[in-house]
Amino acid sequence: MKLFDVVEVSSALDIMKKNFRVDIKVESVSLVEGLNRYTSKDIKSKLNVPHFRKSLVDGYAVLVRDVFLANESNPVPITIIGESDMGRICAKILDTEEAVYVPTGGMVPENAEAVVMIEYTEKLSEDTILVQKGLAHNENIVEVGEDIKEDEILYKKGHRINERDLGVLAGANIKEVEVHKKLVIGIISTGDEILNQNEDISEAKIKDINAYVLYGQLSNISCKPIIYPPVKDNLEEIIELIDRANKECDIVLISGGSSVGKKDETVRAIQSFKNSKVLVEGIAMKPGKPTIIAEVNKKLVLGLPGHPLSCAFVVEAILKPFILSLFEEKSQRYLVCEFKYNYHKAKGREEYLAVDISEEGGKLLCTPILAKSSMIKHFANCDGYIRIDRDLEGIHKGESVKVNLF
Ligand SMILES: Nc1nc2c(c(=O)[nH]1)N[C@H]1C(S)=C(S)[C@@H](COP(=O)(O)OP(=O)(O)OC[C@H]3O[C@@H](n4cnc5c(N)ncnc54)[C@H](O)[C@@H]3O)O[C@H]1N2
Numbered sequence: 001m002k003l004f005d006v007v008e009v010s011s012a013l014d015i016m017k018k019n020f021r022v023d024i025k026v027e028s029v030s031l032v033e034g035l036n037r038y039t040s041k042d043i044k045s046k047l048n049v050p051h052f053r054k055s056l057v058d059g060y061a062v063l064v065r066d067v068f069l070a071n072e073s074n075p076v077p078i079t080i081i082g083e084s085d086m087g088r089i090c091a092k093i094l095d096t097e098e099a100v101y102v103p104t105g106g107m108v109p110e111n112a113e114a115v116v117m118i119e120y121t122e123k124l125s126e127d128t129i130l131v132q133k134g135l136a137h138n139e140n141i142v143e144v145g146e147d148i149k150e151d152e153i154l155y156k157k158g159h160r161i162n163e164r165d166l167g168v169l170a171g172a173n174i175k176e177v178e179v180h181k182k183l184v185i186g187i188i189s190t191g192d193e194i195l196n197q198n199e200d201i202s203e204a205k206i207k208d209i210n211a212y213v214l215y216g217q218l219s220n221i222s223c224k225p226i227i228y229p230p231v232k233d234n235l236e237e238i239i240e241l242i243d244r245a246n247k248e249c250d251i252v253l254i255s256g257g258s259s260v261g262k263k264d265e266t267v268r269a270i271q272s273f274k275n276s277k278v279l280v281e282g283i284a285m286k287p288g289k290p291t292i293i294a295e296v297n298k299k300l301v302l303g304l305p306g307h308p309l310s311c312a313f314v315v316e317a318i319l320k321p322f323i324l325s326l327f328e329e330k331s332q333r334y335l336v337c338e339f340k341y342n343y344h345k346a347k348g349r350e351e352y353l354a355v356d357i358s359e360e361g362g363k364l365l366c367t368p369i370l371a372k373s374s375m376i377k378h379f380a381n382c383d384g385y386i387r388i389d390r391d392l393e394g395i396h397k398g399e400s401v402k403v404n405l406f
């Protein structure tokens with residue numbers, strides 16, 4: 001009877017990092033194509049944003065000292081010397097008790113000290129207003145470079161470009177960004193019972209869940225997943241498909257068949273390749289123990305557990321951190337919450353637990369979602385997950401825990 005010689009999660013990750021030096025190429029892409037991609041070098045702004053002093057409001061650019069004492073019962077008359085046109089240089093210079101009309105976003109005169117909103121003025125004649133409010137220096141003016149400074153590093157290498165970053169880059173006149181190329185990941189589902197998307201359920205067969213969860217998890221981190229048609233528990237067929245995927249992809253994932261069952265062929269299939277090495281057979285994590293880390297023709301081949309929850313957590317625990325290290329990304333979003341119940345776990349395996357977050361009395365509480373590893377719905381509905389150390393026996397009610405967010 002084969003028993004797993006398991007390694008810790010952190011060792012599994014180290015083994016992957018040490019053995020696989022995936023040479024990720026870089027490419028220049030347009031802003032929209034850059035969304036959710038990882039920058040391959042620091043991105044600097046070549047200009048100040050805004051590059052001219054502009055008004056935040058529709059109003060009159062004035063000198064502060066002229067209207068310092070103005071209020072509704074003591075309005076100050078000011079002479080309008082002209083208008084600033086949107087999108088055009090405003091070359092006017094203010095003299096004492098003079099104003100220039102400036103629309104929101106328009107350039108203010110070089111020596112303007114503040115802009116008074118129209119609402120706080122009254123038009124006395126074509127060229128005179130009464131200002132009814134005193135202003136502070138720079139009130140309603142956006143300074144040159146106040147948003148983004150010339151030469152400022154906008155993003156460090158390894159930053160994932162999010163939807164808000166697109167606005168920053170567009171505003172700074174950056175038309176293309178240098179990003180890491182997407183990693184091509186082959187996804188192979190194995191099992192006599194696994195049906196592909198077009199086949200209808202019959203007998204005790206099931207639809208392929210893992211390929212789709214994997215597709216989603218990996219697409220989110222700048223990978224290009226390729227779903228191969230599910231393959232039966234037939235050694236020759238599995239070998240043939242691994243060979244094809246190994247040639248076409250940077251990394252190959254095989255779900256199912258990684259355990260000890262009669263038909264669990266993943267290890268045998270990997271070992272049939274001349275240029276192959278099984279580095280890990282079993283990780284001390286729950287769920288996800290029957291995980292295989294192997295090398296075929298110098299490329300990473302990962303044998304993932306068939307149970308959908310286990311498969312998904314192995315990706316969270318080791319594959320995502322490995323891929324993100326290739327993209328040189330370090331951050332992981334998390335929240336610190338208070339655990340809502342006493343939770344017992346067996347020692348010996350690092351446990352991955354899906355949780356819900358709720359707010360009660362101003363506190364963030366997290367509740368474990370208990371689901372068998374063959375289930376997927378709860379994982380999809382949860383807010384995040386926690387890791388419980390291998391040597392801990394559980395978590396006490398009221399303890400602070402770090403919830404990794406999806
Ligand atoms: N005697 C033992 N049995 C099992 C052990 C063990 O240590 N001793 N480990 C259990 C654990 S833990 C897991 S996890 C699973 C892993 O099994 P395999 O990786 O060998 O996967 P299969 O046996 O092929 O399938 C397990 C389960 O998952 C379903 N499955 C497989 N692929 C998919 C897919 N693409 N989409 C949806 N569901 C899938 C499959 O139908 C099985 O129900 O082994 C335990 N058994």
Ligand code: MOO
Nearest residue numbers: 287288289310373
């Ligand atoms: O360890 Mo298995 O991966 O619990 O279901």
